[in-house]
Amino acid sequence: MHPELIARVAVAGASYSSLDGQGVIVTGGGSGIGASLVEHFCAQGCRVGFLELSAEAAEATSERVLANTGNRPAFAAVDLRDIDAMRGAVAALADQTGPVRVLVNNAGNDDRMPLEEVTPEYWDDRLAVNLRHQFFAAQALVAPMTQAGAGSIINMGSISWMFGAPGLIFYTTAKAAIMGLTKSMARELGERNIRVNSIAPGWVLTERQVERAKRIYxxxxxxxxxxxxxxxxxxxxxxxxxxxxxxxxxxxLITGQTFIVDGGVV
Structure with a gap:
């Protein structure tokens, strides 16, 4: 990635006064898009907590965000496939951030495997990695958001299912389901003033994606x-x-929507 390109999309940007001091939780916040989410919310003055599988990656991100924004995010190292552990981590982070008004369900993994090699066990594991925790993380924060009087849940999808990307059917299945999850959750939570939307990114040049592309293609x-x-x-x-x-x-007044951010893929 060219330094001048990175500079053009640095953290500096629009400032949202309504976010200052708000409690925010991000899943998968230790690297890639998740780390950028953590840094951007910290730069807005939010009280941010994030969940990450790797404690080492989480600590490095927390230190980097502190250096860049002057605002240290809290974190919990947890495997989101373990729903009870995830619930406990969300509660612990909420104790540090104060009332949580924003949840970004970012965590996921787009590892590839040929269709013929996918086992039932692997299928279930990939749906747990890419879909199940989004519902249960939101469920864990519905009561606190209701008590706070408002909330915004943002689910991370993908455009991959929209054009049938090969080699990761379990991933595209999960990401397609996120649109339905978002629609139904928005309908059910609207009367509580909790908004639910999703973002469907195109190919984002995270370090992981760049390294894989260099190796394969x-x-x-x-x-x-x-x-x-x-x-x-x-x-x-x-x-x-x-x-x-x-x-x-x-x-x-925006809820139940999926926002495609892909540079206009055709």
């Missing part, structure tokens, strides 16, 4: 841009900025 960077209307690669801050808008009061 050297020409993917240039080739992918031929599919985008806008000829510039997406970076994690492009997704974080949409999340800020959906979390802030500026989007107060």
């Amino acid at each position: 050297q020409d993917k960077f240039a080739d992918y841009l031929t599919r985008q209307c806008l000829k510039e690669h997406l970076l994690p801050p492009d997704i974080a900025r949409m999340a800020l808008f959906l979390a802030a009061d500026d989007s107060r």
